[in-house]
Amino acid sequence: MSLTGLKKHVRVLEEANLVTTAKRGRSRYCRLEPKGFDEAGFWLEEFRRGWADRFDRLEQIIERRKGESSER
Amino acid sequence: MSDDTKQRETEITTPSDTEIRIERTFDAPRELVWECHADPDLLCEWLGPRRLTMRVEEYDFRPGGSYRYVHSDDEGNEYVFFGEFLEVAEPELIVQAFCFVMEPPVPPSIDRTELVDLGDGRTRLVTSSKFESKELRDGLIQSGMESGVVQGYAQLDELLERHGA
Numbered sequence: 485m486s487l488t489g490l491k492k493h494v495r496v497l498e499e500a501n502l503v504t505t506a507k508r509g510r511s512r513y514c515r516l517e518p519k520g521f522d523e524a525g526f527w528l529e530e531f532r533r534g535w536a537d538r539f540d541r542l543e544q545i546i547e548r549r550k551g552e553s554s555e556r
Numbered sequence: 557m558s559d560d561t562k563q564r565e566t567e568i569t570t571p572s573d574t575e576i577r578i579e580r581t582f583d584a585p586r587e588l589v590w591e592c593h594a595d596p597d598l599l600c601e602w603l604g605p606r607r608l609t610m611r612v613e614e615y616d617f618r619p620g621g622s623y624r625y626v627h628s629d630d631e632g633n634e635y636v637f638f639g640e641f642l643e644v645a646e647p648e649l650i651v652q653a654f655c656f657v658m659e660p661p662v663p664p665s666i667d668r669t670e671l672v673d674l675g676d677g678r679t680r681l682v683t684s685s686k687f688e689s690k691e692l693r694d695g696l697i698q699s700g701m702e703s704g705v706v707q708g709y710a711q712l713d714e715l716l717e718r719h720g721a
Binding site for chain 1: 564566567568570576578580582583584588589591592598601602603604605606681694697698
């Protein structure tokens, strides 16, 4: 990967608050930001739970209807 | 993990910056899973977030048909969703342009629901939503509109506790 390419990647991670960088002398140090990861993971997990909850109810309806059709 | 638990697992992925995909396997033939999407009375029983009442105002389940439904809570807050069915191919595919009432209005997402016959009496339900931008996708995920925030803050509290907040 070229240095320019690498810089681009780091910038994207920085904008997403997943890393922070600091320049020391001629070098730029990158640091992972666990808080950023948590935030993205948190909302996605909440979203997943919402759907898991719906699908649990869908499953209940399906089970009920399976019972009904076997009685016929 | 037992097979049973695995089967019930709801998986979420983000295949690209503008998509969300949710998958789950049901121990039922495809026709039965389809019925729960096609019949608005059945849909009302599962699609709304917990603690909200769902009311269908229109549900014209065919290509080009429109729909409109409302989730409401005890305090009279209402969340209105509407859209158009782009494809309805029984028993395997539903594609819809999905919108919610919002000020200012936001462009619809394209939601694809695929019912995959696993050949052993089970059905894999694969739903994916495609948004016009990453911001819209992330906005929906974070709005709480679809998730536990609207379902009740109790759940959110539990989660925060587990995350040590």
